[in-house]
Amino acid sequence: MSVQPGWYVDPADPETRRYWDGEGWIGAPIPVDATPPEGPPSPEPAPAAAPAPTPHPGAPGGYLGQPGPGPAAGQPVGAPYRGQPGAGPYPGQPVGGPGQWPGHPPAPGQPPGPPPGWPYPSWPARPPLPRPHGLPLASYGARLVARLIDIFVLFLLNVAVNGWFVWRLLGELAPPLREAWRRAETPDATTAPLPPAGQQTDALWLAIVLIVAALWFAYEVPSMAARGQTFGKRVMGIRALPVEADQPLGFGRATRRWTTLGLPTLLWYCAGFGLLLQFMDAVSVLFDQPLRQALHDKRAQTVVVQLPRTRPDTRTTPRDRANPPGDTP
Incomplete structure (x- = not known):
């Protein structure tokens, strides 16, 4: 699922807010504390074409007012070159910032981008990690330890509630298990089939998995709905939040x-098929960028963040209802 279009805090500059159209950032940034307009920003006017410099035989490099050597062979007149004052800070970046190409305004109906043959600007280094709602993303290790703590709590609950059903199931499976163990200990070459399990085996299996699912639902869903945290998440100091708002x-x-x-x-x-699906969901967070969302996060449009060690007292700290903090996609 993609993030819905809207005004969000720019991950590259948390002091500004920009418009996300569902695929990328568009428009100029505005201060984070300013009230964003309704809908997307108005399109920016195309930059005026820069006049070509007048050749002058006596000027250094052959161009009037141009210091140093002239542009490389084949470079358009009026375009900045490497080392010229006003050129971009890294190769391929246009003068004046992203989206501005001096001397090459976009043609009507042409998508924004560099002129033919020009390199497209890119990040000079690795882009910064997003900070949803002004908080860092939870690490893989913190999420794994929190899930292991929750599994241990659920195991204790199942021992108390599901123990009798498991004991009955082991009694139904005892005849074939005992015979298989006897054949493994003695050199018995018989090919006779193992004795069948009890008639209540399937019913007990179904009862056990239903109770496990019900206990898991009762343990996790209410606490996640109210606080975004299970017991394991509270221990590790992480929390699940909606992508669009801190609530x-x-x-x-x-x-x-x-x-x-x-x-x-x-x-x-069903031959462990459910465990396979859960394993795929659990490891999917390792391959998601940039928000580190597992499949269940993408389904609910949530993100897991690391909480600060000391949180401000919400009873005394004023809250800006018009601009909730950090609604970064």
């Missing part, structure tokens, strides 16, 4: 987030 997830979004990861529990008895 609680709500029950509907928390349910959508859980169903992608927790609902495949019902498929555990």
